[in-house]
Amino acid sequence: MKIAVLPGDGIGPEIIAEAVKVLQRIAQDGFDFTFEFAPVGGAAYAASGHPLPEATLSLAKSADAVLFGAVGDWKYDTLERHLRPEQAILGLRKNLGLFANLRPAILYAELADASSLKPEVVSGLDILIVRELTGDIYFGQPRGRRTAPDGAFVGQPEAFDTMRYSRPEIERIAHVAFKAAQGRNKRLTSVDKANVLETFQFWKDIVTEVGQQYPDVQLDHMYVDNAAMQLVKAPKKFDVIVTGNMFGDILSDEASMLTGSIGMLPSASLNEKGQGLYEPSHGSAPDIAGQGIANPLATILSAAMMLRHSLGLPEQADRIEAAVQKGLAQGLRTPDIHAPGTQKVSTAQMGDAVVTALG
Numbered sequence: 001m002k003i004a005v006l007p008g009d010g011i012g013p014e015i016i017a018e019a020v021k022v023l024q025r026i027a028q029d030g031f032d033f034t035f036e037f038a039p040v041g042g043a044a045y046a047a048s049g050h051p052l053p054e055a056t057l058s059l060a061k062s063a064d065a066v067l068f069g070a071v072g073d074w075k076y077d078t079l080e081r082h083l084r085p086e087q088a089i090l091g092l093r094k095n096l097g098l099f100a101n102l103r104p105a106i107l108y109a110e111l112a113d114a115s116s117l118k119p120e121v122v123s124g125l126d127i128l129i130v131r132e133l134t135g136d137i138y139f140g141q142p143r144g145r146r147t148a149p150d151g152a153f154v155g156q157p158e159a160f161d162t163m164r165y166s167r168p169e170i171e172r173i174a175h176v177a178f179k180a181a182q183g184r185n186k187r188l189t190s191v192d193k194a195n196v197l198e199t200f201q202f203w204k205d206i207v208t209e210v211g212q213q214y215p216d217v218q219l220d221h222m223y224v225d226n227a228a229m230q231l232v233k234a235p236k237k238f239d240v241i242v243t244g245n246m247f248g249d250i251l252s253d254e255a256s257m258l259t260g261s262i263g264m265l266p267s268a269s270l271n272e273k274g275q276g277l278y279e280p281s282h283g284s285a286p287d288i289a290g291q292g293i294a295n296p297l298a299t300i301l302s303a304a305m306m307l308r309h310s311l312g313l314p315e316q317a318d319r320i321e322a323a324v325q326k327g328l329a330q331g332l333r334t335p336d337i338h339a340p341g342t343q344k345v346s347t348a349q350m351g352d353a354v355v356t357a358l359g
């Protein structure tokens with residue numbers, strides 16, 4: 001099985017090294033993983049002038065799965081947009097058709113103290129955010145800068161983006177979400193802004209229509225501002241949340257803190273053929289890069305999702321998740337989840353603890 005490994009920028013190489021270590025330990029038990037590394041993001045721009053070189057894209061397309069770190073660095077923020085590191089992950093998602101982003105927010109019992117909410121509000125939390133990943137305002141055309149052609153500020157410089165969704169895009173992500181809910185507690189909350197945005201009234205109408213095919217799933221609708229509030233008020237009331245690209249981006253970062261840290265939130269990005277890219281939900285964290293203090297668990301848990309969703313090895317995925325729990329139960333914590341009475345460890349020590357816990 002060929003795994004394309006794209007470490008990227010900032011903490012990307014540090015966290016990817018730990019996930020690869022864990023996968024190599026699994027491979028020792030008789031699984032044939034081949035790792036092929038390629039540059040992406042700012043690292044690729046620095047090496048070859050483009051954040052997503054053709055060779056990296058074709059490696060990703062030809063692999064059985066892609067393991068991705070993170071891209072982005074403040075020093076590239078002034079580049080023309082098409083050369084900025086973030087275009088690499090956006091380009092991979094678009095080129096591979098990775099429209100379904102699964103972001104499970106699970107609070108490990110050992111991390112109840114690390115969550116920013118009271119234990120009674122979050123303990124036992126297990127929710128799934130299903131984020132549409134290849135549409136919405138992140139990809140909508142036209143976009144750009146121009147002189148305002150009309151309105152109160154006519155003649156002034158302005159910038160604009162376009163929020164849009166087509167019926168098939170909404171239908172396919174709705175099906176993914178309803179099916180996910182069927183495999184869980186059979187409750188789905190569709191998050192929109194239908195009270196203001198036509199795009200999201202359309203979204204709500206179509207999700208409702210698709211819902212008729214899933215009578216066993218209880219569907220409700222919530223405006224995104226209320227959802228942001230409910231996530232910190234009573235997060236356990238949610239089971240599966242389905243939403244658009246931008247709202248899902250924002251709500252999943254919010255949900256990550258319920259689990260103790262953004263360093264705990266993995267993700268799977270899947271296409272219609274079941275191919276997938278696996279990456280932590282966080283970014284390249286330039287503020288802590290190179291210090292050996294980043295939490296590698298979101299990336300290790302993303303590797304577990306890869307085994308489950310793309311490589312047909314669900315038992316090995318379970319094994320990794322159990323090993324993560326064991327490491328936490330031993331009291332080992334990177335600084336982002338550290339609490340009194342636990343032992344502060346480095347990125348590499350956390351990865352080693354997971355490998356050891358695999359037995």
Ligand SMILES: NC(=O)C1=CN([C@@H]2O[C@H](COP(=O)(O)OP(=O)(O)OC[C@H]3O[C@@H](n4cnc5c(N)ncnc54)[C@H](O)[C@@H]3O)[C@@H](O)[C@H]2O)C=CC1
Nearest residue numbers: 070071072073086089263282283284285287288294295336
């Ligand atoms: N998929 C991707 O490659 C993504 C890339 N980005 C890019 O990453 C760069 C930084 O963006 P930010 O907004 O700062 O978001 P970020 O997610 O990189 O960092 C936000 C905060 O969380 C902390 N953090 C993130 N991951 C952590 C980990 N594993 N362990 C401990 N602490 C962690 C960081 O230190 C920082 O304080 C930007 O260039 C941005 O565009 C942002 C999100 C996703």
Ligand SMILES: CC(C)CC(=O)C(=O)O
Nearest residue numbers: 086089090138249281282
């Ligand atoms: C480049 C961004 C859209 C990445 C991001 O924030 C995310 O996918 O969570």
Ligand SMILES: [Mg+2]
Nearest residue numbers: 249250253281
């Ligand atoms: Mg994000």
